[in-house]
Amino acid sequence: MIGVIGAKGGSGRTTTTLGVAQAIGTRQQPALAVDCDWGMPELHLLANVDRYPIAKLSDQDQIPTQSQVRRPDQWSTVRVLPAIEPTREQGIQQMLDQMRWEGQIIVDGPSGVGQTVSSIIKASDQVIVTGTGTTVGIQQTAKTIRMANTLDTPVISAVIREGTPPYNAFNGIIPECRVHTVPEISDDPLSATATKDAYQEISNAIGSVAQKEMV
Template identity: 30%
Template sequence: MLAIAGGKGGCGKTTIALGLGQALGTPTRRSLVVDTDRDMPNLHRRAGVAPTPGIADITASAEPTAVAQPATTVENVDVLPCQTAPGAAIDNAIDSLSRCDGPVVLDCPAGAGPDAAQPLRAADRTVLVSAPTRQSLTDTAKTAAIARALDAPPALTVLVGGDGSVDPSDLLSCSGTVHVPSVSRPLESDRAVAKYVEMANVLAKRNT
């Protein structure tokens, strides 16, 4: 499982989760993108699906892939919204995700608090998402430290916006960086989509 995490809300984590999910998925092995942010549950809006059913509807007899909805804004991606879901439902959903065959991407809450730690505990690796500003990167460094402590070390940094000149590798102790341009339709833009594919290729080389 991949956790998409960052220090600040609004830096583009949800869009990156969907774009990367599309790059990792195939028609026969679809990606599952899961919203774990109860405070700002906006995955369903970006994915173009209803807020329910979602993770609160997962039971012993209803597996995550049976509850998930196919995204309409990206291809080869199913999504699990979390609107109105209690924390216990997120724990239950995360526990059941290990049984999924395809790629699983967790759209995490921002920051380094308990809610952000919840999905990081289950993830194998983390993709750090930040704006290319000192404040955003400083906050993301705290998230990176939590990810390492929870055994989900950063595999890649994604900087959204900027001119590509910022190198966060020393601050975040993560050598791989992909710069995503700021575009009006980031899930449709050829420039942005090419960057999602680049992310998937970097992660594949690192066996993530």
């Protein structure tokens, strides 16, 4: 399971979730993009699929059913699970820990560094941190990376949009080779060759970064 997190709204978490899912999914084992941003669910909008009707997942193994999972018309290698808020008794980390899918699961988290983001980091084997190239954006991205490091969840990549971060901007908290930039394309970015190439490069890093040891 890969969590996509970022402290700043508009940093490209949802686009990155679908871009990476598109890059690593296959026809035989599609990647499952899961929307955990219940305050502002946009994954289904970007994927152009319906959010409703949505049934609750089972109390045991969280195996999404065909009635819950959406298949975007434009991507045969991606499935989408629109925002399902866990019960208060269950909690986000338990819901994700119990979720089962044959392919890779990519979780689209909310902005910020609150409890929900912390739970997503803990439930994930690896995380991708998104941010912008502004001074404030770099500071917020560094803060999120440090949070993942503190929780012992490996960071696959810091994905920066709207500019290129200064050299060694994340010195000491993430290797320079794991900092990637994604071009800013306003019109259908997930279909643009430059954007697809960028997400393919990020997805290639997944296997090279050690996963968290689950106790």
